[in-house]
Amino acid sequence: MLIYESMIKNLQLVPNGTNAKLLLRHSIRPQDNDGNADFSLGLTREGKEFAKLFGKYLGGHLDKNFKVDIQKVKTSISPRCKETVEMILQGYRKEIPIQEEKILHTMWIENKEKWDKVFRDYDKKMKILLQKMLDGEYFDGVYPVNLSVAKMLQVMDFYDNTAKKQTDKKSLYRLDIFATHDSLIMLLLAYLLGKNIAEFNEWIYMLEGCILWLEEYKLYVVWRGDRYEIKLESSILELLNQKDI
Numbered sequence: 001m002l003i004y005e006s007m008i009k010n011l012q013l014v015p016n017g018t019n020a021k022l023l024l025r026h027s028i029r030p031q032d033n034d035g036n037a038d039f040s041l042g043l044t045r046e047g048k049e050f051a052k053l054f055g056k057y058l059g060g061h062l063d064k065n066f067k068v069d070i071q072k073v074k075t076s077i078s079p080r081c082k083e084t085v086e087m088i089l090q091g092y093r094k095e096i097p098i099q100e101e102k103i104l105h106t107m108w109i110e111n112k113e114k115w116d117k118v119f120r121d122y123d124k125k126m127k128i129l130l131q132k133m134l135d136g137e138y139f140d141g142v143y144p145v146n147l148s149v150a151k152m153l154q155v156m157d158f159y160d161n162t163a164k165k166q167t168d169k170k171s172l173y174r175l176d177i178f179a180t181h182d183s184l185i186m187l188l189l190a191y192l193l194g195k196n197i198a199e200f201n202e203w204i205y206m207l208e209g210c211i212l213w214l215e216e217y218k219l220y221v222v223w224r225g226d227r228y229e230i231k232l233e234s235s236i237l238e239l240l241n242q243k244d245i
Contacts, residue, residue, distance in 0.1 A: 114141025
């Protein structure tokens with residue numbers, strides 16, 4: 001099994017010495033008959049090996065000229081996300097505390113019961129719901145999209161002054177990992193890049209993600225081999241500077 005070429009290109013687009021964040025979809029998991037997957041599902045055997053291989057690459061064990069410095073790992077509470085980061089770290093060959101983070105599981109959900117009703121009312125058609133969120137449509141029990149995005153960015157600790165800078169001199173840059181789910185990443189990408197959901201020709205693959213870093217008031221996003229420079233709107237910056245949102 002090979003690592004996605006687009007992911008390797010993403011990693012190579014990050015400037016040396018950067019404090020970057022990898023927002024990553026979990027690795028391969030089983031799929032039930034209706035095309036959906038229960039959040040309680042873990043990874044397949046193939047999914048575990050895929051994540052472990054990716055960790056080997058990040059640790060410089062497959063390409064001696066490429067290594068990143070992983071210091072922080074956060075994950076959704078879902079078993080498949082937790083197993084993904086566990087296997088990545090196993091391949092990376094370093095023990096790092098794994099923090100479970102609710103926002104990486106819920107992001108836009110203010111009230112789970114109300115959200116579950118909305119989800120059922122739309123026959124679980126997530127892409128339609130994501131676009132309606134982007135369009136600013138109100139749903140009971142759901143945060144506004146700008147607040148949801150701010151919550152996700154805040155979880156990545158861009159303004160964490162206690163965070164250590166790159167410590168491994170053999171590494172090209174620091175890369176913290178945040179394991180989550182496809183819909184959360186796609187909503188964030190669509191919002192930041194100013195796209196509609198339909199403009200993404202291919203949905204995010206399992207064990208695929210985007211890389212983000214902040215330079216003053218500019219957010220840089222690398223996605224599928226392209227680098228985007230985004231000037232964050234004031235409402236997002238204000239929310240990011242709050243301790244709890």
